[in-house]
Amino acid sequence: MAYVLKQTHLEDIEEILENYLPQAGIHCVLLIDMAGNIIAEHEIGKTKHDIPSLAALSAANFGAVNALAKIIGEEEFSVLFNKGERENIHFSKVLDEFLLVCIFDNEVSLGLLRLKIAKAIGKIREILES
Amino acid sequence: MAFINLKKKEVQVKIVYYGPGRGGKTTNLEYIYKKLSRRIKTEMVAIKTHGDRTLFFDFFPFEMGKIKGYDIKIQLYTVPGQVKYNATRKLVLRGVDGVVFVGDSAVVRREKTILSLENLKENLATYNKDIFQTPLVLQYNKRDLEEQGIPVLPIETIDQDLNSELKAPFFEASAIVGTGVIPTFKKITAMTIASLEKELK
Numbered sequence: 001m002a003y004v005l006k007q008t009h010l011e012d013i014e015e016i017l018e019n020y021l022p023q024a025g026i027h028c029v030l031l032i033d034m035a036g037n038i039i040a041e042h043e044i045g046k047t048k049h050d051i052p053s054l055a056a057l058s059a060a061n062f063g064a065v066n067a068l069a070k071i072i073g074e075e076e077f078s079v080l081f082n083k084g085e086r087e088n089i090h091f092s093k094v095l096d097e098f099l100l101v102c103i104f105d106n107e108v109s110l111g112l113l114r115l116k117i118a119k120a121i122g123k124i125r126e127i128l129e130s
Numbered sequence: 131m132a133f134i135n136l137k138k139k140e141v142q143v144k145i146v147y148y149g150p151g152r153g154g155k156t157t158n159l160e161y162i163y164k165k166l167s168r169r170i171k172t173e174m175v176a177i178k179t180h181g182d183r184t185l186f187f188d189f190f191p192f193e194m195g196k197i198k199g200y201d202i203k204i205q206l207y208t209v210p211g212q213v214k215y216n217a218t219r220k221l222v223l224r225g226v227d228g229v230v231f232v233g234d235s236a237v238v239r240r241e242k243t244i245l246s247l248e249n250l251k252e253n254l255a256t257y258n259k260d261i262f263q264t265p266l267v268l269q270y271n272k273r274d275l276e277e278q279g280i281p282v283l284p285i286e287t288i289d290q291d292l293n294s295e296l297k298a299p300f301f302e303a304s305a306i307v308g309t310g311v312i313p314t315f316k317k318i319t320a321m322t323i324a325s326l327e328k329e330l331k
């Protein structure tokens with residue numbers, strides 16, 4: 001069993017990753033599925049991350065935190081955020097099967113980022129649902 | 131569930147090594163990683179306890195080359211085998227495309243191995259997957275123990291225990307020295323890709 005995404009849809013998703021999020025301070029944006037597959041990626045600047053490992057760990061981490069949610073009687077934690085000294089990671093669920101992962105530095109205002117991410121997710125959702 | 135990217139002409143598949151704790155899953159992945167290291171660009175990820183037991187999973191991606199014009203990208207995972215880690219084990223199975231079940235040939239591990247296969251069936255079922263419909267290869271590992279005087283099950287017995295209904299392809303192995311590891315790996319990748327072939331037009 002497999003699922004397929006058409007070229008035009010993938011191009012639309014990549015365009016959203018490239019254009020909808022603030023450029024300054026964001027280093028990497030990924031759309032992955034909950035199995036850890038990489039749907040679309042956009043890296044900005046020279047920092048090269050190990051994308052496959054990022055995807056595998058993000059999916060697993062998100063799964064683990066949501067299993068925790070169920071144990072304490074929460075439906076889910078649809079957004080996760082990890083703060084570092086210099087780099088931060090933001091995870092947000094897109095539909096039931098996908099996850100948007102965003103790596104950014106402290107130049108970025110978290111409030112603005114959240115707003116933009118919410119907009120981007122709305123757009124991506126439309127594409128994935130069609 | 132495999133992801134087919136028509137833009138990049140690429141397929142991503144997930145293969146999981148399953149089996150009882152201490153059966154040799156991590157050893158399989160380490161051996162494959164070592165053998166293929168020239169073709170793998172990243173470090174192997176291992177989330178483990180201080181005692182070197184798998185806590186969540188081991189992972190590395192591997193590019194197989196092209197089939198029908200598609201780049202095939204394989205993601206290899208192990209699960210934590212210990213009974214108490216079922217919640218995390220289930221998470222690793224999410225979206226699995228092919229499974230290697232690594233059984234322990236030692237007589238003293240017979241029951242643990244049988245229970246682990248039952249647990250695999252149950253966990254696949256929670257994702258509405260039927261083990262009979264899932265590409266599966268069995269590996270009867272630690273055949274070398276016999277040389278150290280440790281009793282191992284005859285192949286017929288372990289095959290009867292695990293495979294009398296499944297009738298899956300199986301390999302004898304000694305993962306610690308590498309025997310049987312690559313044949314197991316080749317078989318599961320071939321079966322998993324064959325199961326997707328209809329969808330690769």
Ligand SMILES: Nc1nc2c(ncn2[C@@H]2O[C@H](COP(=O)(O)OP(=O)(O)O)[C@@H](O)[C@H]2O)c(=O)[nH]1
Nearest residue numbers: 151152153154155156157211271272304305306
């Ligand atoms: N004798 C022998 N020992 C093995 C073999 N494969 C793995 N081991 C050992 O069994 C132990 C558990 O192996 P590991 O790969 O961590 O098992 P896992 O829990 O299934 O990941 C380690 O000490 C390995 O060195 C084998 O083929 N023969």
Ligand SMILES: [Mg+2]
Nearest residue numbers: 155156184208
């Ligand atoms: Mg292990």
